[in-house]
Amino acid sequence: MISRRSMLAGAAAMTGASLAPRVTLSSGAPAEVLEAALSEMQIAPEGYPKTGIWCYGGSVPGAEIRARQGDRLQRRLINALDEPTSLHWHGIRIDNAMDGVPGVTQDAVPPGGEFLYEFDLPDAGTYWYHSHNKSYEQVARGLQGALIVEEPEGPDVDREEVLVLDDFRLDPETGQIADFGNMHDFSHGGRLGNIAVTNGIFNASFSTQQHERLRLRLLNTANARVFELQLQGLDGWIVALDGMPLEVPRPVPDTLRLAPAQRADIIVDVTAEDGGEAHLVRLDRGDAFSHVLFTVEGKASENRRPTPAPLPPNPDMAVTGLDDALRSTLQMEGGAMRGFGSARMDGREVGFREAAQSMKFWAMNGNVGMPEDPLLIADRGQTVRVMLQNDTMFPHAMHLHGHHFREVHADGTLGPMRDTLLMFGDEKREIAFMAHNPGDWVFHCHMLTHAYAGMMTRIKVRS
Ligand code: C2O
Ligand code: CU
Numbered sequence: 001m002i003s004r005r006s007m008l009a010g011a012a013a014m015t016g017a018s019l020a021p022r023v024t025l026s027s028g029a030p031a032e033v034l035e036a037a038l039s040e041m042q043i044a045p046e047g048y049p050k051t052g053i054w055c056y057g058g059s060v061p062g063a064e065i066r067a068r069q070g071d072r073l074q075r076r077l078i079n080a081l082d083e084p085t086s087l088h089w090h091g092i093r094i095d096n097a098m099d100g101v102p103g104v105t106q107d108a109v110p111p112g113g114e115f116l117y118e119f120d121l122p123d124a125g126t127y128w129y130h131s132h133n134k135s136y137e138q139v140a141r142g143l144q145g146a147l148i149v150e151e152p153e154g155p156d157v158d159r160e161e162v163l164v165l166d167d168f169r170l171d172p173e174t175g176q177i178a179d180f181g182n183m184h185d186f187s188h189g190g191r192l193g194n195i196a197v198t199n200g201i202f203n204a205s206f207s208t209q210q211h212e213r214l215r216l217r218l219l220n221t222a223n224a225r226v227f228e229l230q231l232q233g234l235d236g237w238i239v240a241l242d243g244m245p246l247e248v249p250r251p252v253p254d255t256l257r258l259a260p261a262q263r264a265d266i267i268v269d270v271t272a273e274d275g276g277e278a279h280l281v282r283l284d285r286g287d288a289f290s291h292v293l294f295t296v297e298g299k300a301s302e303n304r305r306p307t308p309a310p311l312p313p314n315p316d317m318a319v320t321g322l323d324d325a326l327r328s329t330l331q332m333e334g335g336a337m338r339g340f341g342s343a344r345m346d347g348r349e350v351g352f353r354e355a356a357q358s359m360k361f362w363a364m365n366g367n368v369g370m371p372e373d374p375l376l377i378a379d380r381g382q383t384v385r386v387m388l389q390n391d392t393m394f395p396h397a398m399h400l401h402g403h404h405f406r407e408v409h410a411d412g413t414l415g416p417m418r419d420t421l422l423m424f425g426d427e428k429r430e431i432a433f434m435a436h437n438p439g440d441w442v443f444h445c446h447m448l449t450h451a452y453a454g455m456m457t458r459i460k461v462r463s
Contacts, residue, residue, distance in 0.1 A: 037080035048175040053142035062145030069124040084108035088132035096439025123314040125243025136448035167193025190224025190447035205293035212300040233278025236268030244417035245311035259397040259422035261446040325383040334362035362454035378435035405433035438463035
């Protein structure tokens with residue numbers, strides 16, 4: 001039931017002829033300089049022109065950055081683009097001044113300018129870096145890459161692969177990344193691509209052996225696509241979400257859902273027979289696609305291995321003191337179909353239609369875009385609970401900078417540590433976190449056209 005085809009709309013030329021999988025993975029030694037620059041790359045199938053990209057280190061995803069837990073990371077961003085940019089280190093519990101948010105933690109780096117990012121890496125895990133200026137366009141054009149922080153002692157696996165899942169909207173004629181002013185993308189579910197890729201190509205594949213044990217680091221760097229994934233010929237456990245280890249590995253569910261910006265580390269065994277195939281399957285509107293192909297040749301061992309041990313925990317992950325927490329509510333409104341009555345935008349009250357004329361369609365707590373005052377001000381070390389209420393018809397992937405949080409379930413139990421929470425229309429869900437990291441931290445939807453179109457606020461943690 002699995003077809004292995006790309007989804008390039010109007011792509012009659014997709015004959016399947018000689019689509020030799022090209023796989024680009026872990027680059028060598030990381031450079032001290034990260035240059036944001038133009039390049040081009042073969043993203044569409046053979047026969048299409050190369051696609052112009054904006055990227056770090058010549059490709060999308062950009063040069064993989066790999067460090068060890070406890071390291072201090074240093075990168076000089078050089079802006080060789082024609083517009084300002086910045087670098088955000090997604091999921092890192094970082095020093096606020098290095099968080100890379102223009103207008104909040106730094107000025108955007110102008111064309112020809114540079115900025116030195118230097119910070120500690122307190123946590124091991126799967127993270128990423130991306131532009132935080134006009135992200136809905138800059139990230140979609142390719143300004144993103146994986147940031148892998150290794151545990152002092154890694155898990156017992158045969159190998160590891162980083163799988164950056166993304167999609168591009170390519171013009172079917174020219175193969176170029178297209179269509180940035182589309183009002184629909186700002187007012188509905190966000191900008192979806194017409195070709196879904198792994199590590200920048202649509203037909204990633206790996207050769208494996210039966211019973212080989214793989215650690216797959218899955219990252220969703222797409223603007224708005226929620227990846228719905230299944231395993232076929234692979235079987236295993238989730239060991240970390242959004243970088244943070246689970247206390248107990250859990251079997252990969254039937255469908256693993258990865259919202260924009262979310263990550264999942266899974267440890268899987270190849271269960272497909274020698275000579276067969278395994279797949280990371282992507283579900284898409286009722287169809288199933290082989291998103292990543294694993295060919296199976298030979299046997300790594302006669303039998304499967306026992307359940308893996310949990311990854312070592314990162315420091316200070318406890319969320320305690322929930323009863324005395326500082327409480328706050330974040331109500332999301334807007335978007336197509338419902339809109340909002342009125343909201344504050346640029347210092348005055350506007351109606352939905354007026355906001356729409358500036359491509360703004362969403363409000364949070366009655367503010368379109370960054371409010372004058374933070375959502376909340378916490379003291380360092382204080383426990384915070386935020387009730388998130390999605391009064392729109394669309395899913396949103398809410399991301400908090402500088403902290404990880406846990407969901408507070410209705411029965412009072414706490415979910416896993418995450419930095420991005422996927423919420424569906426009309427859902428109401430609560431998160432809790434320790435405000436351990438001083439500074440101004442943005443809190444926004446990671447469907448990047450939504451972030452641009454109003455879904456952006458911030459919290460403040462006093463030092
Ligand atoms: Cu991944 Cu505010 O960002
Ligand atoms: Cu959203």
